[in-house]
Amino acid sequence: MSDGRTRRVFVEMLREEWRLHSRLFRGSHFSMFPVLICLLVAGAAKLLAVTGTAPETVFAGLHALVFVFGLHTGSIGFVGRDALRNLIGDVTLLVFSARTLPLSQRKLLGLFVVKDGLYYAVLFLLPFALGTVLAVTGLGNPAFAAKTVSLLWITLTLTFVLGMGTTIAALGLAGRGVPGLALLAVPVVAIATAVVAGLNLPAYTPYGLFLEPTLPRVGATGVCLLGVFVVGAATFDATAPTPARTVEPAFRRWWRRVGDPVAAKSLLDIHRSAGGFGKVLFSAAVLFGVTAALVDFAGQITGVRPSPGISFGAILGLSGFTTYNWLTQSDDVDLYFAHPLAVKAVFAGKFRAFLLLGPLVGLVFYGLALAWRGGPRIEAAVGAVLLVGVACYIFGTTVYLTGLSPNEFLFDTALFAVFGAALVVPLVPILIIGFAISPVSGPLLAALGGFGGVLAIVGVTLYRRSLPKWSKRYQQA
């Protein structure tokens, strides 16, 4: 590929990325997204600083978050085409053009990574760096702040690229059968061994470079990045056909057990899409970890031992949002309406699937929390009521605001703000009680239990009240 063509493909890839995001984020709303990100990150970093979290911990957490972001971005580009298609229709990215145009697959892959690195560095990682540094170190010394922002921006970008490279290398190796999987196990075992041996692993990552911008660390980061991209370039084939998957028929059995065809289909979608039911458990596990950290933080600040029942119950109920997301992610809404299914029946099926999955997963982790942190039985019972109440409230609010497309929250800043406010209003009083009052008195527990019931009723009412609106909306599309 000549240089002129390389430049042209690169520019077109950047344009493609912009159009993809503009389409997802509904045009003009997208231009405000970097500002929103900067504010959100600054708010979170400030909160952590105020609660006594060391700046190094904040920066380490940010690098970890960006690494995961890089892993995720790589996987969306290469294996998440189904999810993209459900959001915005048929999608074919330029990175897949090697099959139809005289373009080198390796060069396309390289351009894709550079394009993503540049694109996300400017629109996402710069606001990350700016918001964090302003919140943690402030503007007292502008020269120092500017230097820190620059360094953080560079190391975050390298971390992001490392995440993408890791995904590509992992997918490449995984696509090479058993030998590839065996090779994939080598770095995993090596990293685990290094951790056990007490080796300072972060020193060999871009985060190590941020902590100590020295020449050896530049070299270590460079070797790390080069390693994953050499493996990725040698093994990854973006145009390789995936083998057709054959499965045992399960729909009839699931439908009999669940009692609703839409609910059975929704649960099958989760089961068979990437990650299976594991992704629902993973989402709840993340929330479980966050809650544990929050409970510890709150205990340190207030000097009171937070109520595990109330705090874990209320926060784990939030897992209802991700559960509803998973239940709708594989939907093609129009297809439902090619069958004699009323909008009401589709939502009823979703609600049934949600009730079977959302509160149940939340309660599993809630049980773990109680086993770990203990607490009075009556508080545990009230916490369980709160969990189910919050989960139903989240379901109702999400359906009311976004119908069958909860992803809308990610793409519409205003809608996201309304959703956030709707969550904060009932949750903050519950969490203040859970975090700051110990022991919780009998009347207060009764009030909290009652409030959990009210939240469930509000959630179900919101969902039912929204049905005429969605019936009309889906018929006027």
Add this chain to the structure above:
Amino acid sequence: MPAIEIESLGKLYGDVTAISDLSLSIADGELFGLLGPNGAGKTTTMEILTGQIVPESGRVAVLDVDPTTRPTAVRETVGILPEKESPPSFMTPREYFDFVGAVRGMPDETVTERTESWAERLGFRAKLDTLSSDLSRGQQQKVMIAAAFFHEPAVVFIDEPLANLDPIVQERVKRFLLSYQAAGNTIVVTTHDVDVAAELCSRVGIMYGSDLVADVRPSELDAGVSLLDVFLDHVDASVDDDKPLASHE
């Protein structure tokens, strides 16, 4: 009683007129073709008739039921093959037919028997337990055709039925459509393929610029006049026949 009646139908998408003052009556047992170039309003008409979208004005009835007020009742009676849809990604064709049967309240034995017969008819038996996301476009189209006819409806709406199909399966589908009509059922086909309309349809409505501009019976055309001639007479399709697409000089 006509199977389908449309009176002064109008539909807008924002400022764009998709259908303007469309009136049409389709008799019971007709194989009616809605023919027109892309963007003529064919798919929108079909979506209104099947209760998937509502019009701004006009009146429609399918088997005497108004799809704008009773969409589910209409969809219980008719079969639909939407143009752009494919079976759910994470269900196999067999499971999708089970889903269709469950939604339509069909007995298991009937569902199993029809699954087998459709797989045989359209040649996808080997793919019955393959996830739909791993099927080719042609295989997905076969599954969607079977799903539209699965409950043996008296009226079927099919949008571009032969798209993505190989010539052998196209022939099978054409024969099936003709036999289905011969059994007294009504079929509405939307297509932009003049040859398909001429070969299959007992009556053809030509849509252009959101209007119905002609209503013809291909079998009654004068000798030497083809459906393509009629179509080109009504559609602004100026083609410079003499200009080559590319020159190798």
